[in-house]
Amino acid sequence: MLGTVLGVSAAAAVAGPAAGLLGYRQVKRASLARRLHITAPGGIDEAGFVRIGGLDQYVSIRGEDRRNPVVLELHGGPGASNLVFAPRTRAWEKHFTIVRWDMRGAAKTFGRGGPAGQGEMSLRRLQSDALELTEHLRARLGVGKVLLVANSFGTFVGLRLARGNPELFSGYVGTDQNIVAGGRDLPSYRALCERLRESGKRKELAAATAMGPDASAWSAEQWSQYAKLVVTSDPLTYDTMKTVVVRSLWFSPLHTLRELRTYFKGMSFSEQLGPEAMGIDEWAEGTAFQIPFFLFQGDRDVLTPPEPARRFFDDVTAPVKDFALIRDASHFASFRHPDQFLDLMLTKVRPVVTGQPIAA
Incomplete structure (x- = not known):
């Protein structure tokens, strides 16, 4: 969804950066790389390709204590790896073992096989890959279950995994x-049309009007265009894109310039998944979950607003459930305010999944 927006914001810098900017990038990346060092004797820092669904897919496993709960992140985009946010979320690794996976079509996995080597691109295939990876993690890390943390586009896959696989x-x-x-x-x-109307953006309003309100009828190009209009019409979302997402990409110590170019190509390639996702009816697929269920939404998110999420949450049945807003946050809420997200994970989630209170 956000590949076009990221491309507009950052592609020029990646394609032809000035020498001074490259020098600053090198210094900043070195500093962030030092921040990422894990030296705890019980820690883990592994990264590489795992054979999943017939493809070599990139998986990173990081944490300071192997006894901590294992979190499997399902990234958004589609095609937008969360690995670039590792320096921002370094504190999470004290309390959780964080698994970040570049799905087929995304980042390093896309770079490994190229467009022709991604195989079937569908939500069903991503779901199957996630289950296969989960079994790999259970064996590799010696755990019975893992905790699913899904953001943005990854939540389409996440809900289906959570409904159907309580044993995992x-x-x-x-x-x-x-x-x-x-x-x-x-x-x-x-709301988008109203923002465009109030700001006098007639061309953009005409594009949104021509698209129509039924997202299930949009093409992949219209879906991407809608995301661009939403992001650029909302100041907080646009600021988050520039200061959080683009900066995390540009200074990532885990990605070369060549890999950043591949990152954008993977996002554009993965946009083909959009129309399939827009046809999902979450209520029809089911509101009954046999595992604890949590939604933490940005209070000012206009791309995935809190109100529809709250309506769905209210209809969910689960052994434990909780809903919370992340303050002063647009889309990418957990990465704009990783401290708030960690606090929610420690106070609401970790005690439930471990059966233990927070250590003093």
């Missing part, structure tokens, strides 16, 4: 949670 997952945490209700999320569309 200790809980579900959705953030930037998508609730599209079969493409009928009209309030978000109307």
Whole structure:
């Protein structure tokens, strides 16, 4: 969804950066690399390709204590690896073992096989890959269950995994949670049109109007265009894109310039998944979950607003459930305010999935 927006914001810098900017990037990356060092004797820092679904897919496992709960992140985009946020979320690794996986079509996995080597691109295939990776993690890390943390586009896959596989997952945490209700999320569309109307952006308003409110009827190009209009029409979202997402990409110590170019190509390639996702009706697929269920949403998110997520949450039945807002946050809420997200994970989620209170 956000590949076009990222491309507009950062592609020029990646394609032809000035010498001074490259020098500063090198210094900053070295500093961030030092921050990422894990020296705890019980820690883990592994990264490489794992054979999943017939493809070599990139998996990173990081944490300071192997006894901590294992978190499997499902990234957004589609095609937008969360690995670039590792320096921002370094504190999470004290309390959780964080598994970051570049899905087929994304980042390092896309770079490994190229467009022709990604195999089937569908939500069903991503779901199957996630289950295979989960079994790999259970064996590799010696755990019975893992905790699902899905953000943005990853929540489409996350909800399906959480509904159908309670024997594998200790809980579900959705953030930037998508609730599209079969493409009928009209309030978000109307809010976009109102922002464009108020700001006098006639050309953009005409594009949104021509698209129509039924997201299930959009093409991949229209889906991407809608995301661009939403992001650029909202000051907080646009600021987050520039100061959090683009900066994390540009200064990532885990990605070369060549890999950043590949990152953008992978996002554009993965946009083909968009129309399939827009047809999902979350209520029709089921509101009953047999595992603890948590939604943590940005209070000012206009791309995946908190109101539809709250309506779905209210209808969910689960052994334990909780809903919370991340303050002063747009989309990418957990990465704009990683401290707030960690506090929610420690106070609401970790005690439930471990059966233990927070250590003093």
